[in-house]
Amino acid sequence: MTDPINDHTTDSDHNSHQALDPKTLPNFDDMPNVALMDTSHVDKDQPPFILVDGSYYLFRTYHALPKTMQNSQGLITNAIRGTLNALLKLMRRYHPTHMAVCFDTKSPTFRHHMSSDYKAARPPIDVELVEQIPYIHRLVSALGIPLLRIEGAEADDIIGTLAYRAVEQGHHVVISTGDKDMMQLVNDGVILEDSFTGKITDTQAVIDKFGINPNQMIDFLTLMGDSSDGIKGVPGIGKKTAKDLLVEYGDIDNMLKHIGFIKGRGAKGLIEHADDIPFNRKLATIITNLEIGQDWNDLKINTDPCAHIEELRTLYTELEFRNELASLDHPNHPANGLQSVADSQANTESHAQVAKSLQSTNTDNMTGSNHQDKAWHTVLDEPAFDSLIEALEAAPHFVIDTETTSVHWREAQIVGLSFAVQAHEAYYIPLTHRLEGDELTAKQLDRDTVLARLKPILENPNIGKIGQHLKYDAHILAHYDIDLVGAIHEQPNNWAMDTMLASYVINAAATRHGMDDLARHYLQTQTISFEEVAGKGAKQVTFDQVAIDIASDYACEDADITYQLFDVFSVELANDANNAKLLHELEIPTAEILCQMEANGILIKRSFLNELSKRFDEEIVALEKRAYEVAGEEFNLGSPKQLGEMLFEKLGVPGGKKTKSGQYSTGEAVLSKIDHPLVDITLEYRGLSKLKSTYTDALDNVADAETDRVHTSYHQALTSTGRLSSTDPNLQNIPIRTATGRLIRQAFIAPEGRVILAADYSQIELRLMAHFSGDKNLTHAFNEGLDIHAATAAEVLGKDVADVTPTERRNAKAINFGLLYGMSAFGLAKQLQMSRGEAQDYIDMYFERYPGVKNYMINTRASAYEQGYVETILGRKLYTPDINHSNRMVKQGAERAAINAPLQGSAADLIKLAMIAVDNVLPKDQAKMLLQVHDELVFEVDADKVDAVSQLITDAMQDVLRTTAVDKGWHVDFAVPLLVETDSGQNWDEAH
DNA sequence: GCATCATCTTA
């Protein structure tokens, strides 16, 4: 076999200056399609031939890495460093023998001659980048890597041509790039690797990302267009349509043959622009038959470490790349040098995302909206607003989304609104953008005028509102005196939907339920991330600082995606009536109530908290002092690591237990078994510093400065079981177990003339266990109103309830809780500090007396295996994806979760029903619902009305399965009574 | 500056 890549040898110097005449078009008719090549002869045992898209790394790393990378001369070196790291990473990974780094040149190419638009939208290259380029060229040469720049040819085309020749000659190829256009070159012998992000793209990855084969990429780009390259695409066809058409018809030629069968705007665009297609196709095609000469020997890497070492030393010295310089002194251990480079690559990767946004923002800014095909509109004048209003009034339902200055609803200011009345069409009304130099800023419609005209529509219950996480939007609109109705208020006659809650109800475990996650999971679409438009970390700006054309794309996409999700979920829910009921009758009404509760907030007594804080602090300081005395030196008592070393090494206390990651375990369970003065001090110190940092100080910080109220946020689509969670601050883990901890609770108060009232379901999960298991002994105990733990002890030990000792009751309580958690003998033994055998005996005795409970455990496990899910009392399906996991530990964990899920999840269903039931009867002028803590509701009630209100609440909660549940179509014949206990007082502690 | 670990709080 002859040399593979020498068809047109003209010059054997690999840094040669070949040139192509840009006026000569490539031969498109005869052009080989790399994606369709036969690769059966390719020898994958050899190192791959590496083709590096040097221009990509130049731009990518320049924009992504911090400009603070400079040498002492002020030369910015970020692109040099980034490109160098990419090259070294490739060499370390593949140990290639042949390689080429390709760069574009400044000369025009045939594409510029074909189209004046081609890359015309690109701004001039920054001077800070230009001055780095010579260094990069020199570095590549000094590393002994062939460098290719050919006048009149783009790096893409050189790579395409060499990739074709290499595969033809039996080499497999790694193209090092992040440019998606290159996907048209992927086949079973050619992969793409982005050494900056680490992403590898093979045939399957192309299919996963775009739903088409690599050989369809050219047609895909032709249809969709590429704004950054100035390829127009077909109007009316975007990513989704292009994919659908290609999946159905294979290629554009076949589409045009069957144009009569194609529907919608896509067909119109194809017919009207059929003539442009061959032209755009040529622009989108990477040339694979360039008339260039390249000898295989010229693409050999010079691996002799001494060949260019002086040049490298000079470069590294001038650039002040110290690690790289040091690596040169170990020529026999190139891995050392490469290793240190690999480390710094990891570093750059951590910075990679930082400026990703800047780069894409700039690109978007340059090219304007590239989504004409999607019919996304920015509403900037009265006529456009008028027609939008008309469309919204006429629609049975529409998507609304608010854009604001913050993810925290309490501080968010409205910036704009987006709407969608059908999929693929969306409108953005910018209101308060204020980016300096953005010419659209002055054209925005007036915020208050717009809101005033929208108010009647948004408050119209006959027009359904669709949204993603509507509770947030409802909060925002409430700020502007708009009560969002027809969406989170229950409106059975419209299509109101919250897509986040729909996804959660359908399958809580399938995905997280943020919009980006839903788009990925249900629409196979990657959305524009917020970070892409607003930046990340310290550089992030608020949405009002985003240019309006970029903001509009982002906001329109949100509304559009939400509408598409609505379509998907509408079908899903039509096929599962119970899921539809859970969404519309349980979750959406709950969201509405949560919205009010969050807005209400709970009053705290700041002076009391501050006093506590001071007191805790004094005690903490005293404890620290005593600890240092005992230890003989000062150390950080709050550091488990330092404490472990002090206790078990320096003080030689026995009982040091190792934990994974190697340090001593100093958890409460370990320490409490040790008799040592330092242990007592530590435990007290920890308790106090926990209370101070997590509660007294934190609550004071988050309380509203004017009203002294604390407003938590409830997350309704987060847990695997249906429970809520609470953040910023978490008001579901306020201390109660210790006397000192309860002091925190005393800071939650009612205002003058009112009291705090707490109502909680007694033993709700055990009652659910009684219901689900139907166990005679357990149901009997609840029906007789016995002390359930004492009754359990009596039953298991075969004695009278009156004779049960406190220890016996405590053990029974542990086993009862253990049941709810999918108990093992191991776990129970640890809890009760007994041997595993004793614990097992106890469990065996329990199951003998409560055979129904044993059956529940067996049946629930079986159901999880057979169906892949378990169900709550209202029929909520809780999926158990790990139930067949290959790892035994994971699998057993999934079994325990499956046993617990119906109990915890049903309790969550019931408290949500209870919230709805109570909300229906609560006299709003006398009482407000403030908090939900899983089985407890907390209210603020007029002091003189507390008895009556308490009775209303108790009745509503106890009767919920006979009243509200039945009204909504859930008929549950509950096996035991639901018992609610209430109490009230000046603060939350007294009310409990 | 950001992620992870260990710890502690709740139902």
Added chain:
DNA sequence: GTAAGATGATGCG
């Protein structure tokens, strides 16, 4: 043994 969230310390870069 279930389900959560917040914190300070620590390590990474």
